[in-house]
Amino acid sequence: MNVSGAVLANRLSPDAEVAPRRIAHRVRGRWHGPIERLVSPSDIGELIKPFVFLDYANVPPVDSMFGIHPHSGIATLTVVISGALVYEDTTGKSGSVGAGGLEWMKAGGGVWHDGHPVGPEPLRLYQLWLALPPSEENSPAESQYIAAEDVQQEGPARVVLGQLGQATSAIRSPPGINYLHVRLEDGQHWRYTPPAGHTVAWVSVYEGELWTPEAVAPGTLAVFDESNAAIDFIANGNTSFVLGSAIKHPHELVTGYYSVHTSRNALERGEAEIRRIGAGLLAAGRLPR
Numbered sequence: 001m002n003v004s005g006a007v008l009a010n011r012l013s014p015d016a017e018v019a020p021r022r023i024a025h026r027v028r029g030r031w032h033g034p035i036e037r038l039v040s041p042s043d044i045g046e047l048i049k050p051f052v053f054l055d056y057a058n059v060p061p062v063d064s065m066f067g068i069h070p071h072s073g074i075a076t077l078t079v080v081i082s083g084a085l086v087y088e089d090t091t092g093k094s095g096s097v098g099a100g101g102l103e104w105m106k107a108g109g110g111v112w113h114d115g116h117p118v119g120p121e122p123l124r125l126y127q128l129w130l131a132l133p134p135s136e137e138n139s140p141a142e143s144q145y146i147a148a149e150d151v152q153q154e155g156p157a158r159v160v161l162g163q164l165g166q167a168t169s170a171i172r173s174p175p176g177i178n179y180l181h182v183r184l185e186d187g188q189h190w191r192y193t194p195p196a197g198h199t200v201a202w203v204s205v206y207e208g209e210l211w212t213p214e215a216v217a218p219g220t221l222a223v224f225d226e227s228n229a230a231i232d233f234i235a236n237g238n239t240s241f242v243l244g245s246a247i248k249h250p251h252e253l254v255t256g257y258y259s260v261h262t263s264r265n266a267l268e269r270g271e272a273e274i275r276r277i278g279a280g281l282l283a284a285g286r287l288p289r
Contacts, residue, residue, distance in 0.1 A: 021201070021231045023214050025223040034059045038204055038221045041129075041253045041260055048200050048223055050177060050249035052260055053129030056206060056219075059083075061117050068114040068286065070278065071107035072270025073137040073261035075130045075173065078103040078115070079160055079181055079242065081206070083123035089113035090277055091143050100148025102160060104171045107259075108132065110273030111141035112281060126204070126242055131249050133174055134262050138269050146170055156190055157182045157243075163195075176247035184208075184235035193230040198245040201231060208239025216241075 027044055029036035038054045039045050045052035052074070061083075068088075078085065080101050087103055088094040090112045097103050105113055117123035132139075151158050152167035159167040162178035176197065184190055186208075194201060201224040203216060210216040211234045212224075224231060226248075251262035259274070261267040281287045 020213055021224050021227060021229045023212060023216070023222045024225040026216075027221050027223075029056065029219055029221070036219065041131075041255050044221065044223065046253065048202050048244070048246075049253060050131040050174075050246055051128060051200070051202065051244050052131045052253060053127075054204065054221070055127045056204065057123065057125050057127065059117050059123040059125075061120060061122065068112055068281070070110065070112045070258050070274040071105070071129075072110040072256070072259040072274055073107065073266060074132060074259065075104065075106040076113075077105075077128045077130065077160065077171075077179065079126045079128075081124040081126070081240075083117055083121040083125075084119045085115050085123060085125065086118045087113065087115045087145065089141075089143050090281075091141050093143050093145065095145060097145055098148060100151065100158075102144075102146040102151065102171065104144040104146070104173070106132070106136070106139075106142045106172075107270075108136060108139040108141050110270050110277055111143075112274070112277055113143075124206075126206075128179065128244075129260065130173070130177065131251070131253060131260050131262075133249075134251065134266070136174060137261050137266050138273075142172070144171055151181075156184050156188070157192075160242075178243075178245045180243045181240075182233075182243055183240045184210075184233065184238070186235055186237050186239075188235050190233050191230050192233070192243060192245075194228060194245040196228065197247040199226040199228055200248050201243070201245040203233075203241050203243045205239065205241040207241075209236040210234075210239050210241055211236055 154165035154167035158181040
């Protein structure tokens with residue numbers, strides 16, 4: 001380590017003006033080929049909803065990732081760290097997203113989409129699922145694709161969703177959610193003060209080591225105790241991570257294979273729309289018989 005744990009912990013001492021917000025849960029991901037699953041609706045997703053699913057992926061250029069597949073009741077959000085992603089969805093959009101870019105798919109009442117690496121570099125990314133509120137979980141699907149240069153930044157944090165300081169995301173997401181992509185230099189201190197009501201907060205580190213004052217190593221997702229207190233971070237080595245905070249989703253998570261809804265009726269409506277779209281894809285030769 002570049003800085004001793006004792007030195008870092010002392011910088012974030014409980015004797016400071018504000019006691020540090022503590023880590024309540026810590027999980028390591030489970031690897032499935034090139035994809036590390038960190039959060040599912042049946043485990044940590046229940047604690048940090050509306051954040052109900054999180055994958056970190058390091059995909060070779062020849063890998064097709066998931067193939068075309070459906071969703072309903074959620075929004076999916078991909079943060080491309082390196083490499084490039086080619087996308088297509090049944091809202092009619094297609095194209096590519098390069099390093100630093102974002103892919104937002106509000107599945108709502110039902111959508112199918114596809115994505116795979118393009119170019120010589122491995123594709124590194126985070127893919128997040130967000131549970132939608134009842135007013136949006138069966139609404140028409142909507143996609144947005146944001147280039148890296150259009151992602152606003154406040155200090156070391158790129159604002160993927162929500163707002164931080166003067167920086168605002170271009171993504172039309174439900175209110176009460178922040179999602180940040182943060183890079184700190186070795187020894188850099190940064191304090192995140194969540195908006196009012198954001199009692200859910202977590203981080204996932206993919207490079208370097210983060211102190212809060214407890215260490216969070218690469219491949220670890222740390223969930224903070226539920227409060228509205230600020231969170232202090234110090235980087236041990238150049239460190240990169242994503243951070244989510246939100247007003248807690250108050251609804252039950254009713255899950256299908258690719259869907260998350262707030263009720264059985266809403267799930268059935270979403271799955272019916274998925275089948276309808278799928279039948280059209282099958283007739284067009286887009287799906288295997």
